[in-house]
Amino acid sequence: MKITFHGSAETVTGSRLLCETSGKKFLVDAGLFQGPKELRLRNWVSSFKSSTLDGVILTHAHIDHSGYLPRLVKEGFNKSIWCSKPTATILRFMLLDSARQQEEDAEYANSSGYSHHKPAEPLYTKKDVEETLRLITVVDDEEWFTICKNVQFRFFRSGHILGSRFVQLSYPGAEGQKTIIFSGDLGNGRSKLIRPPQTPPQSDVIVLESTYGDRLLPRESRSHEFSEIINTVYKRNGVLVIPAFALGRSQEVLQAIAELQREKKIPELPVYLDSPMALEATKAHLKYPDELVFHADEELIKAPIDTEMFRVIETFQESMALCEVNRPHIVISASGMLTGGRVMHHLKKRLPDPRNAVVFVGYQAEGTKGRILISGEKDFRIHHERVDVNADIFSLQNFSAHADWQDSISWVKKMPQVPQKIILNHGEKKSLESLKAKLESEFPNTMVVVPQHGSSVDV
Numbered sequence: 001m002k003i004t005f006h007g008s009a010e011t012v013t014g015s016r017l018l019c020e021t022s023g024k025k026f027l028v029d030a031g032l033f034q035g036p037k038e039l040r041l042r043n044w045v046s047s048f049k050s051s052t053l054d055g056v057i058l059t060h061a062h063i064d065h066s067g068y069l070p071r072l073v074k075e076g077f078n079k080s081i082w083c084s085k086p087t088a089t090i091l092r093f094m095l096l097d098s099a100r101q102q103e104e105d106a107e108y109a110n111s112s113g114y115s116h117h118k119p120a121e122p123l124y125t126k127k128d129v130e131e132t133l134r135l136i137t138v139v140d141d142e143e144w145f146t147i148c149k150n151v152q153f154r155f156f157r158s159g160h161i162l163g164s165r166f167v168q169l170s171y172p173g174a175e176g177q178k179t180i181i182f183s184g185d186l187g188n189g190r191s192k193l194i195r196p197p198q199t200p201p202q203s204d205v206i207v208l209e210s211t212y213g214d215r216l217l218p219r220e221s222r223s224h225e226f227s228e229i230i231n232t233v234y235k236r237n238g239v240l241v242i243p244a245f246a247l248g249r250s251q252e253v254l255q256a257i258a259e260l261q262r263e264k265k266i267p268e269l270p271v272y273l274d275s276p277m278a279l280e281a282t283k284a285h286l287k288y289p290d291e292l293v294f295h296a297d298e299e300l301i302k303a304p305i306d307t308e309m310f311r312v313i314e315t316f317q318e319s320m321a322l323c324e325v326n327r328p329h330i331v332i333s334a335s336g337m338l339t340g341g342r343v344m345h346h347l348k349k350r351l352p353d354p355r356n357a358v359v360f361v362g363y364q365a366e367g368t369k370g371r372i373l374i375s376g377e378k379d380f381r382i383h384h385e386r387v388d389v390n391a392d393i394f395s396l397q398n399f400s401a402h403a404d405w406q407d408s409i410s411w412v413k414k415m416p417q418v419p420q421k422i423i424l425n426h427g428e429k430k431s432l433e434s435l436k437a438k439l440e441s442e443f444p445n446t447m448v449v450v451p452q453h454g455s456s457v458d459v
């Protein structure tokens, strides 16, 4: 089988792995590139013929893994999209939100004249999403699904977000059937919401994500640092902005705030979830209790958005109005890496004021505005306008939904036998090199490969 890395090679976004075997062509994930312009431009150029694909296996609903699907469909793809049941539920509102966000951004660009393109066009629209949703086929966990004779796959829980799965694929090799695992995004087993990753079944090859391949995430509780930040901002009469993926991180952050309020470690201040799909995301969690850790019961998940202190902001106008509110509050808004979305308006308003603070709770990819802010860069631009950064900027890594290098090695070690080959993707260069060195010293008989963008690996 030949795997070509059309994305997430030496970077963390745009996951698109093209597999070719037995005369079939299918993708594992179809994600959007995010971050710097040279990456985003790849979303507009198709590096393979979408209409010739026989299907897409989807690991999870995050946009950097699923957000390219409507574009594929717009370009002529009309076969099945295979995913887990919760992913199918989530995809509905995630992709509609992605289309809405792109339409909103294009509209704002046109009305404010900041776009270089005239008129600015969205990558796809709600109509393309509707077409995409028709192609979804739910595949049950741990059951082999046949793509064609000798090519089958099955899903296992990967512990990253609601519905996330890793994939084991069986395909014909030179000497009989071979197996490969695609990790997708791998959780670290420390989530207070989502159950941990399942043990990987014995396989010949693994494609392993490497987001935190050069880092160890903190193991201790996050509550102390988080409550200190909230208390400081509150005393200064400021506003705390938390950029977060609308699905996953937002729920974990809300849960953490609710817990701190219950324990009286922070004052009762208003918390706004500025995301039209917050309710849908929460409902999706309630619909699939088997995905959740045992104590994440209905009460706990519903509480944050059911009380007076927590408000869900629905419309764009309400969101803009919230930017003008001048009393202490917390606002959680997407996108998590500042690649667009409503959070940009909050930041434009809040960054210049030293009473305010921004807390990042997820990974910030190279070249994203999120990474620029964390690195302390003072020349910061939103919608081509310079914005003074006087607010405090924090990054709390213990909210992460990814495995670090130690988690990844422990996960691989759970296999009865070490795989012959490990292919590293979904990481930046430093991360990939570091994880490669660690895996090579841990498993001296395993070949570790780091493919470049657009390159192919035979397995």
Ligand SMILES: [Zn+2]
Binding pocket: 060, 062, 065, 160, 185
């Ligand atoms: Zn993800």
